Amino acid sequence: MTYLRICFWLLAVSASLALLSGCNQSALLSNVRASAALISPNGDGSDDTLTITYLIGQPATLSAYIEDAAGRRYTLRDAAPRVPSNEAYTLVFDGTVAGTEPGVRRQVLPDGRYTWVLEARATNGATERATGQFEVRDAADRLPHILDLQVTPRFSPNEDAEQDVAYFTYRLPVSATVSIALRDSEGRQIPFITDVAEGPYAQSHIWDGKLPSGALVAAGTYTYTITARDAVGNIVERSGQIEVEQPGRAAAQITFVHIAPVEIALGNTVTVTVRVKNTGDVPIRTQGPPSGYRYTTNTTFAAIEDERWAEKGGGFWRVGLDWGGGHGYPFRWALSSKPMEQWAAPGVFDYLMPGEEVEITGSVVVEQREDRMEFYAGLVHEGVGYPVNNVGRTLVCVGIPGIEDRCPRRQ
Numbered sequence: 001m002t003y004l005r006i007c008f009w010l011l012a013v014s015a016s017l018a019l020l021s022g023c024n025q026s027a028l029l030s031n032v033r034a035s036a037a038l039i040s041p042n043g044d045g046s047d048d049t050l051t052i053t054y055l056i057g058q059p060a061t062l063s064a065y066i067e068d069a070a071g072r073r074y075t076l077r078d079a080a081p082r083v084p085s086n087e088a089y090t091l092v093f094d095g096t097v098a099g100t101e102p103g104v105r106r107q108v109l110p111d112g113r114y115t116w117v118l119e120a121r122a123t124n125g126a127t128e129r130a131t132g133q134f135e136v137r138d139a140a141d142r143l144p145h146i147l148d149l150q151v152t153p154r155f156s157p158n159e160d161a162e163q164d165v166a167y168f169t170y171r172l173p174v175s176a177t178v179s180i181a182l183r184d185s186e187g188r189q190i191p192f193i194t195d196v197a198e199g200p201y202a203q204s205h206i207w208d209g210k211l212p213s214g215a216l217v218a219a220g221t222y223t224y225t226i227t228a229r230d231a232v233g234n235i236v237e238r239s240g241q242i243e244v245e246q247p248g249r250a251a252a253q254i255t256f257v258h259i260a261p262v263e264i265a266l267g268n269t270v271t272v273t274v275r276v277k278n279t280g281d282v283p284i285r286t287q288g289p290p291s292g293y294r295y296t297t298n299t300t301f302a303a304i305e306d307e308r309w310a311e312k313g314g315g316f317w318r319v320g321l322d323w324g325g326g327h328g329y330p331f332r333w334a335l336s337s338k339p340m341e342q343w344a345a346p347g348v349f350d351y352l353m354p355g356e357e358v359e360i361t362g363s364v365v366v367e368q369r370e371d372r373m374e375f376y377a378g379l380v381h382e383g384v385g386y387p388v389n390n391v392g393r394t395l396v397c398v399g400i401p402g403i404e405d406r407c408p409r410r411q
């Protein structure tokens with residue numbers, strides 16, 4: 001195709017160039033072509049975008065915008081520097097423009113007729129302009145709004161089972177890629193949720209107040225920004241603040257264990273005495289049954305007293321007693337030496353304060369027909385693990401009528 005024919009061809013099929021006089025090697029703006037006159041920005045992969053290519057023949061800045069039927073302008077490029085080149089520049093328009101509602105960063109244009117405009121401005125002030133018409137049809141009609149958002153406004157990541165984590169819950173009307181950015185009061189970013197694909201239903205995330213290193217953040221105000229981006233290119237954001245209060249590490253040690261007696265008859269009682277010290281820097285919360293509670297080997301902490309002392313969502317600490325191995329500490333007692341009426345929440349829970357040491361006793365009536373029982377104590381951090389495990393292992397020989405005695409103590 002000759003150069004002249006290219007110029008005529010451009011004039012015929014492309015957008016109307018306001019100035020075609022510069023159809024030569026040094027034309028400021030030339031060869032402007034739009035890929036389509038109709039787009040359907042709905043993420044179905046068909047006609048979703050409009051591509052405009054153009055040549056720049058002189059050092060220039062390029063501005064591009066879309067204008068709707070009411071004359072409203074949506075900027076795509078604002079005086080972007082362009083160097084002269086024989087290779088065409090490409091502008092891909094995905095149908096989205098800067099959002100008009102609060103919290104909407106980008107939003108697909110609604111169905112309608114639009115004009116695109118390119119403006120090149122040379123360093124000497126000369127400008128050239130190209131425009132074209134296009135239609136938007138079947139545009140996506142739903143934004144990835146972050147609906148029903150609830151965020152824990154304040155929490156205390158200190159392992160006392162009270163508001164130790166912050167919950168983010170929301171609902172998405174369409175599938176989207178979601179990020180949650182956290183920033184401290186000095187603007188430092190804390191990685192949390194990055195580009196997670198989420199479906200059009202209820203979502204939740206939990207922030208435990210920790211950095212990727214595992215270290216806790218400092219007390220203070222943190223800003224979160226939730227960003228949802230759908231396949232069409234719509235981007236919605238919501239922000240807010242979370243207070244982190246009293247962050248700290250819980251830690252405790254068993255300083256003494258005594259399990260006795262070591263020889264009993266079936267149906268008799270084994271008693272454990274445990275001393276526990278809070279060696280961390282935050283109060284430890286604990287629940288019952290209280291020190292002194294008597295179990296039988298046919299019951300567990302979860303079943304007694306109408307399941308009043310079953311695990312309550314994790315985080316409580318208790319002293320545990322087990323035998324043999326693998327039962328998961330069926331016998332548990334509060335880390336408190338006080339009667340339940342004197343607990344921080346009488347009859348419900350108590351605290352073991354930093355530096356405090358308490359002595360707890362518990363007993364178990366042995367109804368298990370097992371002549372060798374190796375009891376041991378531990379600390380249970382419910383829902384988290386056994387921070388102290390398998391302490392004070394003691395063989396208890398159980399005399400069972402009619403069963404030959406295998407216990408070495410009787411040999």
Ligand SMILES: [Ca+2]
Pocket residue numbers: 039040041042043044045046047048
């Ligand atoms: Ca489409």
Ligand SMILES: [Ca+2]
Pocket residue numbers: 155156157158159160161162163164
């Ligand atoms: Ca807490």
